Amino acid sequence: MSEQLPGHVDDPVMSYSESIDIDAPVSSVWDMVTSLERYGEWSSENTGGYWRKGPDGESGTGQVGDMFVGVNKRDGQEWKAPVEIIRRVENEDFAFVTGGLEYNIVLWRYQLAPMGDGTTLTESWTLRQLSPRMLEHGQKEVDYRAHNARTSLQATLAAMKAAAEV
Template identity: 80%
Template sequence: MSEQLPGHVDDPVMSHSESVDIDAPPQKVWEMVTALDRYGEWSNENTGGYWRKGPDGVPGTGQVGDMFVGINRLDDEEWKAPVEIIRRVENEDFAFVTGGLEHNIVLWRYQLTPNGAGTTLTETWTLRKLSPRMVEFGQKELDYRAGNARAGIRATLAAMKAAVEA
C-alpha cells in the first residue's frame, strides 16, 4: 500500500500520469522539478511565479508547507494559482496541491526513479475535488481541465527532458 499524502481523498474525481526516461541522474532532474519559479521554461501554461513569504517574513524555497503562486496563461486568459508544497523527499518525490491544503483542489506530483545511469520522471495530476468554476460549468469544464492536464504533462515532461539532456 502506498503512503497517503496530506489532504488525501479516498475517491479523487480523476487522475492522469505519464512518464519519460531522461538521460541524467536523479539529482540533476530534481533541480528542475523543484524549481517552481522556472516552470515557465517548460510548461505550456505556467509562465513562472513567486514564493510567498512565510510567517517569519522569508520567502519559501520549496520545503513542505511553503506556498508558491504560479502565474498561468492559456489562450487569452491569465490567472494566478497558489500551491502548497506537501511532500519533498530529496531526489525522489515532490508534490504540491493547488489551493493549498485549505482548498485541496489538484495534486501535482513528480516521482523520480533511477533507471540505469538516468531517471524515469513521472508526473501525476489528480483532481481531488471540484473548484467553484468546475461546479458551475459541469462536465464541459471537467473535460477541458482533464484534456489540458494531459497536454500540459506531455509538454512539461518533454521540455524538462530536452532541457536537462541539452
C-alpha cells in the same frame, strides 16, 4: 497500496500520470522539478510564478508547507493559482496541491527513479475535488481542465527531458 499524502481524498474525481526516461542524473532532474519558479520554461500553461512569504517574512524555497503562486495562461486567459508543497523526499518525490491544503483541488506529483545513469520521471495530476469554476460551469469545465492538464503534463515532461539532456 501507495502512501497517502496530506489532504488525501478517498475518491478523487480523476487522475492522470505519465513517465519519461531522461538521460541525466537524478540530482539534475530533481533540481528542475523543485524549481517551481522555472516551470514557465517547460510548461505549455504555466508562465512562471513566485514564492510567497511565510509567517517569518521569508520567501518559500520549496520545503513542505511553503506556498508558491503559479501564473498560468491558456487560450488567451491568464490566472494565478496558489500551491502548497506537501511532500519533499530529496531526489525521489515532490508534490504540491493547488489551492493549498485548505482548498485541496489538484495534486501535482513528481516521482524520480534511477535508471542506469539516468532518471525515470513520473508526473501525476489528481483532481481531488472540483474548483468553484468547475462547479459553476459543470462537466464541460472539468473536461477542459483535464485536457489542459494532460497536454501540459506531456509538454512539461518533454521539455524537462530536452533541457536536462543538453
